Amino acid sequence: MTAALLVTAPSPASAGPNLIRNPGFETPGGPGNDTMPDCWKKSGWGDNDVTFETVPDARSGSAAMKVSLTRRVSGDRKALITETPACAPTVAPDRQYDLSLWYKSTTPDVSVTLFRRDSVTGAWQYWTDLRTLPISADYTRAEVRTPVVPPNTDRISWGVSVHGQGSVTTDDYVMEEVTVPAPDPECTGTPTECLKGRWDVLPTKNPVRSMHSVVLHNGKVLVIAGSGNDESMFAAGTFTSAVYDPGPGTWKQIPTPVDMFCAGHVQLQDGKVLVMSGNKGYPTPDGRLGYQGLKDSYLFDPDTERYIKTNDMSDGHWYPSATILGNGDVITFGGLKQDSTGNVTAERWSAAQNRWLPTGQVNQTWSFWGLYPSMILMQDGRLFYSGSHVFGNGTPGTGASIYDYDRNTITDVPGLQNKDQRDESASVLLPPAQDQRVLTIGGGNNESNPIANRLTDIIDLKEPNPAYRPGPLLPQGEVEQGGVRRPQTGAEGKMYVSAVLLPDGKVFETGGALHDRADPVFEASFFDPVTNTYTPDLAKDPVPRGYHSSSFLLPDGRVMSVGDNPGNNTYNHNVSVYTPPYLLKGARPEITSVPDDRWNYGDVQRITVNRPIAKAELIRPAAVTHSSDPNQRFVDLPLTVDGNTIDLNVTSNPHLAPPGWYMLFAVDANGIPSVARWVHLGPQTPGASRHASHTPSAHVHDFADALAKPAKKPLKKRDSAPVSPSVTGCERAYGAAGVCVPTAFPKTVAPTAEARCDWLADRKYGRLKVNGGRDPLRLDRDRDGTACGKGDLRRG
Numbered sequence: 001m002t003a004a005l006l007v008t009a010p011s012p013a014s015a016g017p018n019l020i021r022n023p024g025f026e027t028p029g030g031p032g033n034d035t036m037p038d039c040w041k042k043s044g045w046g047d048n049d050v051t052f053e054t055v056p057d058a059r060s061g062s063a064a065m066k067v068s069l070t071r072r073v074s075g076d077r078k079a080l081i082t083e084t085p086a087c088a089p090t091v092a093p094d095r096q097y098d099l100s101l102w103y104k105s106t107t108p109d110v111s112v113t114l115f116r117r118d119s120v121t122g123a124w125q126y127w128t129d130l131r132t133l134p135i136s137a138d139y140t141r142a143e144v145r146t147p148v149v150p151p152n153t154d155r156i157s158w159g160v161s162v163h164g165q166g167s168v169t170t171d172d173y174v175m176e177e178v179t180v181p182a183p184d185p186e187c188t189g190t191p192t193e194c195l196k197g198r199w200d201v202l203p204t205k206n207p208v209r210s211m212h213s214v215v216l217h218n219g220k221v222l223v224i225a226g227s228g229n230d231e232s233m234f235a236a237g238t239f240t241s242a243v244y245d246p247g248p249g250t251w252k253q254i255p256t257p258v259d260m261f262c263a264g265h266v267q268l269q270d271g272k273v274l275v276m277s278g279n280k281g282y283p284t285p286d287g288r289l290g291y292q293g294l295k296d297s298y299l300f301d302p303d304t305e306r307y308i309k310t311n312d313m314s315d316g317h318w319y320p321s322a323t324i325l326g327n328g329d330v331i332t333f334g335g336l337k338q339d340s341t342g343n344v345t346a347e348r349w350s351a352a353q354n355r356w357l358p359t360g361q362v363n364q365t366w367s368f369w370g371l372y373p374s375m376i377l378m379q380d381g382r383l384f385y386s387g388s389h390v391f392g393n394g395t396p397g398t399g400a401s402i403y404d405y406d407r408n409t410i411t412d413v414p415g416l417q418n419k420d421q422r423d424e425s426a427s428v429l430l431p432p433a434q435d436q437r438v439l440t441i442g443g444g445n446n447e448s449n450p451i452a453n454r455l456t457d458i459i460d461l462k463e464p465n466p467a468y469r470p471g472p473l474l475p476q477g478e479v480e481q482g483g484v485r486r487p488q489t490g491a492e493g494k495m496y497v498s499a500v501l502l503p504d505g506k507v508f509e510t511g512g513a514l515h516d517r518a519d520p521v522f523e524a525s526f527f528d529p530v531t532n533t534y535t536p537d538l539a540k541d542p543v544p545r546g547y548h549s550s551s552f553l554l555p556d557g558r559v560m561s562v563g564d565n566p567g568n569n570t571y572n573h574n575v576s577v578y579t580p581p582y583l584l585k586g587a588r589p590e591i592t593s594v595p596d597d598r599w600n601y602g603d604v605q606r607i608t609v610n611r612p613i614a615k616a617e618l619i620r621p622a623a624v625t626h627s628s629d630p631n632q633r634f635v636d637l638p639l640t641v642d643g644n645t646i647d648l649n650v651t652s653n654p655h656l657a658p659p660g661w662y663m664l665f666a667v668d669a670n671g672i673p674s675v676a677r678w679v680h681l682g683p684q685t686p687g688a689s690r691h692a693s694h695t696p697s698a699h700v701h702d703f704a705d706a707l708a709k710p711a712k713k714p715l716k717k718r719d720s721a722p723v724s725p726s727v728t729g730c731e732r733a734y735g736a737a738g739v740c741v742p743t744a745f746p747k748t749v750a751p752t753a754e755a756r757c758d759w760l761a762d763r764k765y766g767r768l769k770v771n772g773g774r775d776p777l778r779l780d781r782d783r784d785g786t787a788c789g790k791g792d793l794r795r796g
Contacts, residue, residue: 016176016177016178017176018174018175018176019089019090019097019175019176019177020081020089020173020174020175021038021039021086021087022037022038022039022040022087023172023173023174024058024060024061024063024064024171024172024173025037025040025054025058025061025063025064025065025171026061026062026063027039028054035052035054036052036054036079037054037063037065038087039081039082039084039086039087040065040079040080040081040082040087040159041079041080041081041082041083042077042078042079043077043078043079043080043159044075044076044077044078044161045075045076045702046072046073046074046075046076046702047072047073047074047075048069048071048072048073048074048075048076048077049069049070049071049072050067050068050069050070050077050162051066051067051068051070052065052066052067052077052079053065053066053068054066055169057169058171059102059139059171059172060171060172061171061172063171064169064170064171065079065169065170065171066167066168066169067079067160067162067167067168068162068166068167069107069162069163069164069165069166069167070165071165072163072164072165075163075702076111076161076162076163076699077161077162078113078159078160078161078162079159079160079170080113080115080157080158080159081157081158081159082157083115083117083124083155083157085155088117088155088156088157089155089156089175090154090155091116091149091153091154091155091156091177092149093149093150093151093152093153094148094149095148095149095177096145096146096147096148096149096177096178096180096614097145097146097149097156097175097176097177097178098143098144098145098146098174098175098176098178098641099112099114099130099143099144099145099146099158099173099174099175100141100142100143100144100173100174100175101141101142101160101170101171101172101173101174102139102140102141102142102170102171102172103133103136103139103140103142103160103168103169103170103171104136104137104138104139104140104168104169105133105134105135105136105166105167105168105169106135106166106167106168107135107162107164107165107166107167107168108132108133108134108135108164108602108694108695108696108697109162109163109164109165109166109652109696109697109699110132110133110160110161110162110163110164110168110696111129111130111131111132111133111160111161111163111652111699112129112130112131112133112142112144112158112159112160112161113126113128113129113130113158113159113160113161114126114127114128114129114130114146114156114157114158115127115156115157115158116149116150116153116155116156116157117153117154117155117156117157118152118153119152119153119154120152124157125462126462126701127156128147128432128434128435128636128638129161129434129651129652129653129699130144130146130158130638130649131144131604131638131640131649132602132603132604132649132650132651132652132696132699133160133168134602134604134694134696135694139171142640143640144638144639144640144649145178145638145639145640145641146638147432147615147636147638148614148615150530151530151531158175161699163697163699163700164696164697178641180612180613180614180668180669181612181669182614182668182669182670183586183587183611183668183669183670184586185585185586185670186585186586186587187584187585187586188584188585188586189579189584192539193539193579193581193584194581194584194585195581196537196538196539196581197524197538197539197578197579197580197581197584198539198578198579198584199539199540199541199542199576199577199578199579200576200577200579201542201543201574201575201576202249202574202575202576202577203249204249204250204251204575205573205574205575206223206242206244206251206562206563206573206574206575207240207242207251207253207573208223208224208225208228208240208241208242208253209225209228209229209230209240209548209563209565209571209573210223210224210225210228210241210242210548210562210563211224211225211228211229211261211262211548211549211550211563211565211625211626212224212225212260212263212265212550212623212624212625213550213552213560213562213563213622213623213624213625214265214267214273214300214621214622214623214624215552215553215554215555215621215622215623216243216271216273216302216621217267217271217302217621217661217678217680218302218303218678219245219246219247219554219555219678220243220244220245220246220302221243221244221246221552221554221560222241222242222243222254222273222300222302223241223242223243223244223562224241224256224260224263224265224275225239225240225241225242225256225260225261226239226240226241226256226258226259226260226261226262226263226278226279227239227259227261227279228240228261228571229261229548229565229569229571229738230569230738231282231736231737231738232736234259234261234279234281234282239256239257239258239259239260239261240253240254240256241253241254241256241260241300242254243305244575246554246556246560252305254305254306254307255306255307256307257296257298257307257309258278258294258296258298259278259279259280259294260275260278260279260298261278261279262278262279262291262318262319262625262626263275263276263277263278263279263294263318263320264276264277264317264319264320264321264322264332264335264372264625265322265623265625266322266323266324266330266623266631267324267620267621267623267631267660267661268299268324268328268330268351268660269324269328269351269658269659269660269682270660271302271660271661271680272299272300272301272302272308273299273300273302273623274297274298274299274310274322274330274349275297275298275299275300275307276297276313276317276320276322276332276347276349277293277294277295277296277297277313277316277317277318277320277335278293278294278296278318279291279292279293279294279318280292280293280294280316280318280338282737282738283340283725283728283730283732283737284725284732285732285733285737285771285772285774286732286771286772286774287725287726287732287733287774288725289339289340289725290336290340290723290724290725290726290727290728291318291336291340291728292316292318292336292337292338292339292340293315293316293317293318293319293320293335293336293337293338293343294316294318294338295312295313295314295315295316295338296309296312296313297309297310297311297312297313297356298310310354310355310356311355311356312356313332313347313356314345314347314356314358314359315337315338315343315345315347316335316336316337316338316343317332317334317335317336317337317343317347318335318336318371319334319335319336319371319372319390319391319626320332320333320334320335320343320372321333321334321335321369321372321373321374321375321628321630322623322630322631323375323376323377323383323630323631324377324631324658324659324660325377325381325655325658326377326381326653326654326655326658326659326698327351327654327659328351328352328658328659328660328682329348329349329350329351330348330349330351331346331347331348331349331375331383331405332346332347332348332349333346333367333369333373333375334368334369334370334371334372334373334389335371335372336371336723336727337720339720340723340725341719341720341721341722341723342368342370342720342721342722342723343368343720343721344364344366344367344368344715344718344719344720344721345359345362345364345366346362346363346364346365347359347362348361348362351659363405363406363408364408364714364717365403365408365409365410365712365714365715366714366715366716366717366718367395367410367714367715368720368721368723369385369389369395370389370390370391370392370394370395371389371390371391371727372389372390372625372626372628373385373388373389373395374386374387374388374389374427374628374630375403375630376427376429376438376630377630377631377655377658378402378436378461378655378703378704379433379434379436379461379653379655379656379700379701379703380655380700380701380703380704381405381406381655381700382402382403382404382405382704383402383403383405384400384401384402384403384413384438384459384461385400385401385402385403386400386427386438386440386459386630387399387400387416387419387422387425387427387440387457388422388425388426388427388440388443388627388628389422389423389425390423390424390626390627390628391423391446391447391727391728391729392420392423392445392446392447392727392729393419393420393445393447394416394419394420394422395419397412398412398413398414398415398416398419398709399416399419399420399422400412400413400414400415400416400419400459400468401413402704402707404711407711408713408714409711409712409713410711410712411707411709411710411711411712412709412712413459413466413467413468413707413709414467414468414709415457415459415467415468415469416440416457416468417455417457417468417470418443418453418455420445421443421444421445421450421452421453421455422440422443423443423444423445423446423495424443424444424446424495424496424497424547424626424627425440425441425442425443425495425497425627426440426441426442426497426498426499426509426627426628427439427440427441427499427628427630428499428501428507428629428632429632429633429634430458430507430529430634431501431505431506431507431529431617431634431636432505432617432634432635432636433633433634433635433636433656433657434635434636434651434656435460435462435529436460436461436462436703437458437459437460437461437462437529438458438459438461439456439457439458439471439499439507439527439529440456440457440458440468441455441456441474441497441499441509441527442454442455442456442474442493442494442495442497442512443455443495443497444495444515444516445516446516446517446728446729446742447729447743447744448744449515449516449729449742449744449745449746449747450746450747451491451492451493451514451515451746452492452493452494452495452512452513452514452515452521453474453491453493454473454474454476454491454492454493455470455473455474455493456470456471456472456473456474456527457469457470457471458470458471458532461703461704462701462703462704463703463704464703464704464705464706465704465706465707465708466703466704466707471532472532472533472534473493474493474494474497474509474525474534475523475525475534475536475537476488476489476492476493476523476536477521477522477523477524477537477540478521478522478523478540479492479514479519479520479521479522480519480520480521480522480544481514481519481762482759482762482763483762485522488514488521488523492514493512493514493521494511494512494513494514494521494523495512495513495514495515495516495627496511496512496513496545496546496547496549496626496627497509497510497511497512497627498510498511498512498545498549498550498551498561498624498627499527499627500551500552500553500559500622500632501553501619501632501633501634502526502553502557502559502580502582502673503553503557503582503617503619503634503663503665503667503673503676504580504582504667504671504672504673505528505529505530505615505617505634505667505671506526506527506528506529506535507526507527507529508524508525508526508538508551508559508578508580509524509525509526509527510523510524510538510540510541510545510551510559510561510578511524511541511545511546511549511551511561512545512546513544513546513547515742515746516547516567516729516740516742517546517547517565517566517567517729517740517742518546518566518567518742518746518763519746520544520545520546520564520566522540522541522542522544523536523540524538524539524540524541524578525537525538526538539578541561541576541578542576543561543564543572543574543576544564544566544572545561545563545564546564546565546566547564547565547566547567548563548564548565548571548626549561549562549563549564549565550562550563550622550624550625551578551624552621552622552624552629553619553621553622553663554577555663555675555676555678556675556676557580557582557583557665557673557675557676558577558578558579558580558583559577559578559580560575560576560577560578561575561576561577561578562575566763567730567739567740567741567742567763567765568739568763568764568765568766569735569736569738569739569740570764582670582671582672582673583672585670585671585672586670586672587672588672588673588674588675589609589610589611589613589666589667589668589672589673589674590609590610590611590666590674590675591607591608591609591664591666591674591675591677592607592608592609592610592644593607593608594607594664594677594679595607597677597678597679597680598679598680598682599650599679599680599681599682600650600681600682600683600684600695601650601651601652601653601654601657601681601682601683601684601695601696601698602650602651602652602695602696603650604640604647604648604649604650605647605648605650605679606645606646606647606648607645607646607648607664607666608644608645608646609644609646609666609674610644611644611668612641612644612668612669613639613646613666613667613668613669613674614667614668614669615636615637615639615666615667616637616639616646616648616664616665616666616667617634617635617636617637617664617665617667618634618635618637618657618662618663618664618679618681619633619634619635619662619663619665619676620632620633620635620657620658620660620662620663621661621662621663631658633656633657635651635656635657635662637649637650637664646666650681651699652696652697652698652699653698653699653700654683654698655698655700657681659681659682659683660680660681660682661678661679661680661681662678662679662680662681663676663677663678664676664677664678664679683695726743728740729742729743729744730742730743731743731776731777732771733770733771733772733774733775733776733777734768734769734770734771734777734779734787735765735768735769735771735787736769739765739768741760741765741768741777741787745759746759753777753778753779753781753788753792753793753794754793754794756777756779756788757779757787757788757792757793760788761788765788767786767789768786768787768788769785769786769787770785770786770787775787779792780792781794
């Protein structure tokens with residue numbers, strides 16, 4: 001369905017007084033109004049040439065506003081409602097408003113742009129782009145509904161932004177308040193379930209020791225184990241994956257060509273899963289060599305459920321990042337090389353060539369970003385390193401930064417609390433992606449092994465000089481230590497936390513542990529990005545979910561959790577599924593038709609629903625491991641509403657919504673989501689109905705453009721960064737390679753053989769062989785080759 005067909009305007013959902021003063025530009029502005037009509041002003045940024053004209057070419061009355069860009073290098077120009085009490089319409093939190101205007105244009109690079117005033121600070125700030133307007137030679141009416149007005153907002157301003165060469169002429173602006181009817185909620189579970197949700201442990205178990213989970217665009221789930229942190233499986237060349245089908249609840253094991261244990265993975269724009277690196281070798285018992293990264297790379301095809309070999313990467317990357325870019329390319333950093341040193345080489349997958357590019361064709365800073373560094377794509381194509389990572393300390397400096405690939409510079413951003421204790425923390429781009437806010441939750445440090453923290457930090461990347469600010473402390477639950485549960489106290493939080501974006505716009509956090517691979521925490525909460533608050537004391541997953549666990553959103557709106565691999569190297573194969581309270585409030589809205597499941601940037605896409613909805617969004621399916629899914633995002637789709645026929649306005653910016661398959665949810669005024677429908681978002685394809693020259697370009701904003709800290713230039717070229725073979729926090733002198741006797745025990749454990757052996761016994765480590773005669777923790781006093789035997793414990 002073409003945008004030209006969809007721009008014809010439906011009737012407003014409800015009629016009300018027009019809240020716009022001087023909606024047709026007939027009243028001229030007074031002195032000092034820069035030739036603009038009353039209640040209108042010039043705005044914009046960047047390197048461009050522009051004219052603002054009040055012209056007689058009106059749709060009605062005697063005047064219209066014409067904005068023309070005759071030269072553009074960057075930025076945009078816009079005619080906006082003046083941000084004064086006399087002109088800017090008053091709004092109320094939790095309400096929605098229908099905005100409409102008549103326009104004609106010679107460029108597809110026109111957006112309806114919205115600003116809001118913070119009633120506490122009095123400051124005006126960009127809110128969101130609502131709609132991209134197609135080229136139109138004749139006056140055409142465009143209408144779009146605002147999102148729900150957030151708290152502390154008392155006025156809004158809006159207008160059209162022109163961000164491409166050409167002109168737009170507008171007239172007859174209207175703004176009306178609307179009411180979205182909410183059905184009466186009806187609790188369909190127990191009263192407790194309707195408040196806290198419900199966990200169910202599935203009757204079928206995960207057949208593999210997985211630590212990677214990917215939701216496929218057919219609704220199935222791929223879990224990858226490789227050797228599953230089991231050295232005997234590695235020695236036997238037995239590598240495993242499995243696909244779960246939620247419909248019948250069945251599992252299918254998949255032949256797996258190499259040890260994808262602790263690889264990286266990302267969803268590509270065609271729906272295949274790119275799996276990069278993995279484990280070339282386990283650490284040596286003498287401690288001289290740690291884990292070694294593979295150079296291998298594969299695609300997993302959801303249609304055939306088979307792996308397809310690609311060209312190799314330049315180097316091994318055990319524990320790499322993987323971030324998809326706005327053009328469909330993938331960039332990866334960090335991890336361990338084939339010789340266990342830190343990989344300083346950035347690698348880039350070319351979507352156009354379907355291959356990894358040679359190192360010389362990829363910009364290099366020669367920086368070591370660590371293991372699984374969380375690299376989140378920003379709306380202008382830069383990358384935000386949130387500070388979340390796996391193992392040890394954070395990066396030097398502030399521990400968080402913005403990487404500009406095109407300029408090849410790294411600029412630190414301040415404010416991340418305890419940046420060296422964010423090992424196995426979780427970071428998410430908060431809903432909606434248009435807000436450009438990132439939340440970082442919890443974490444610890446496997447090298448020093450303190451209690452995991454309760455810290456949360458929030459950064460607004462729309463600010464000129466963004467900085468993390470402390471968020472509310474993570475709620476506390478119960479911790480299990482030595483088989484005994486107790487309430488958490490003081491500063492106790494959790495690492496290995498999972499954070500899942502939900503279709504109602506909240507973040508569900510669950511799982512975790514108090515120490516490195518030990519002491520599971522049973523707690524779950526919702527984080528609300530609108531109020532910046534947690535809803536604590538939700539239903540708790542009955543299964544421990546620590547190291548090598550993951551949680552992720554299913555298309556039906558539930559959350560699935562798998563895995564747990566504590567230091568004794570047991571593995572929990574139980575699978576649990578969380579039903580959020582929104583699925584226990586009564587009947588769900590239904591998307592009754594999606595005529596076109598192939599969407600282009602800047603499109604208007606029409607769907608139908610069975611009853612009124614308040615919002616719709618695209619959620620990118622999960623590809624998660626080790627608390628990390630930097631590609632997880634929730635993209636708002638502003639609505640144009642005509643009863644149960646809804647036009648969805650798709651962003652023109654692929655940096656906000658990288659190409660690929662998404663889950664489309666419709667959500668009613670009670671926060672109840674539909675079952676998702678799958679749609680594919682991508683660039684205009686050859687032969688499509690919209691002419692190539694009419695394809696809109698990305699509307700990028702000037703956020704984070706005044707960073708206070710100086711940009712760091714690339715380091716000198718080097719092969720690698722030194723990394724200790726014990727980077728994983730495990731003393732390899734004891735037990736098999738997958739067993740993790742901590743190099744640093746929790747501070748509550750006395751530095752004696754007795755206390756350490758008691759701690760290990762409480763956590764069911766069993767008999768531990770001493771490797772190669774090394775006994776750095778003095779756990780084998782009788783030197784019989786077994787740690788913590790009867791002869792080693794001299795009590796009294």
